[in-house]
Amino acid sequence: MTSALSPETARRLDAVSRALRKQWGLRTESDEVWGHHSHVVPVRTDEGIPAVLKVAAEDQETEHEALALQHWGGRGAVRLLRADPRRRAVLLERLERRDLSEEWDVRACEEVAGLYRLLHVPAPPQLLPLTAYVGRFVDPLAGLPRDAPLPRRMVEQCLAHLRDLVADDASTGTMVHGDLHYENVLADRTGEWVAIDPHAMSGDPHWEPAPLLWNRLDEARGDLRRTVRVRFETVVDAAGLDEDRARAWAVVRLVLNAFRAVRSDGSDPAYVTRMLTVLKAVQS
Template identity: 50%
Template sequence: MPPSVVVPADLDGQRALGPEWAAWLDRLPAITRSVLDDWELTPEGTSWHGFCSLVLPVTTGDGTLAALKVGLPDDESEHEHLALQRWGGRGAVRLLRADPGRRALLLERLDREDLTESWDLEACAVVASRYADLHVAAMPQLRAQASYVETWLAALARDAQEVPIPRRLVEQALALGRDLVTEPATAVIHGDLHYGNVLRGRRDGEDTWLVIDPKPTNGDPHYELEPMLRDRFAEYAAPGAAGSVRDGVRRRFHALVDAAGFDEDRARDWVVIRSVLNAHWAHEDAVRAHRRLDADEREHVTACITVAKAVQD
């Protein structure tokens, strides 16, 4: 019988996001125990977690060091295993085994070190270099990112009068989004590629950086940039930072666009759309909980608006 599984307090705090989260968190220890048993995995060391997943370092029956990830059964995670299989370890963590029904993935063990301590432009170059590995031809099994964006834009239009975002930006995001979602999806995209989703691993005997935790869909590769501009936002205004917050956002933006060989205008449009949508989600969370935006949410909305403005100034 595998040892008991304890859900970390920070992950368990996601119960506040609604009854679906609470129900999943109630089931999570039993699901994880069943996978450990069925796959004959031995947990070792301290667990960690993402926003919607529990990760346990484990050893397989043949002594392989691995990591067991058990995630929330939502649309975003449904096809994670398919993208990891398609990438085959090229630029991304290797998938060793999957049980999509239980949202369980057995992954190669990577170091816990991510890009959050790297100089931001150096980290941008690393992430941009991974785009070429990940943006393979669109897969028929994956959903179109445009289908999600259309739903999100409709919700934004519904709340346009109440959402705490300048009306000019709301109208701009709606107009840009309506144009871009009509275009064909050309590639598999990660969807949430930022500093924390790139870990140190090894390929061919050498250290390298490998991507984790995709939310894969078929879409436009230019969709990828926005998380890199919003993450580590406080560093733009930290003591010793060069220039203004606007300058810092633009430096990262151009570093990503140039290193990836992206079209600047198209990348900028997607940054505006995603920034406004992210700010709107904070508003939706507060409305759903029948409260005002809390301090963290207000800070998040401010960051989103700042990024959307900076890439256009």
């Protein structure tokens, strides 16, 4: 897998990983580094238990990975064996290298909806409130120049939802995974699907479905609109979510993804187009 990390960050995470393997008495099983936004290597503990050591880059999303996994205690998520939160490092039970991309996407959405029931527990107080996470985008988004490559109508729609959702008490209080898509659900040794790679916040279960819509679109080819709609309906029904609220959060997340891409240097126009296409599909 190609890495999204800069060579500098990759080197730094590699050094942290080596130091921790020594400190924790872990045996490295392969030179191959797994992970796209992080450094993941297969290891064995001094007791011979197969594990992986993950060291993540220091962004806001990865801040509470250890806390969230510890809180779930292996229910619906990978088991945490050890952690060094200061260094963004977690030692995890080794899972199979088989993820939900290999299931039919509709079946995969049902599996993920089943995981919500285990993962959506009351949030521990240390987690960032979802309203604070999204609230800081309101002003910059409202100030986006009118000639930016993001239709104003979509920006206004996102802002209207954001203002309602940020003011709503139901938008916080539940621990959400935040990035629960096909590649972040792996099979454990018993064949059960479990979540990895949480971007945990104190949020709202309706925040959760959107990554199922914008990931894995290569296979949608001709009928993207239908693919997105079927996935959305499947996950909303299977999880018993409120359809309008899940749609509102999906609109917010898709526009914010596009906004962040537009705002960053080297933005990828194809990515922005994809977000806007999914947005239209989920609203059609």
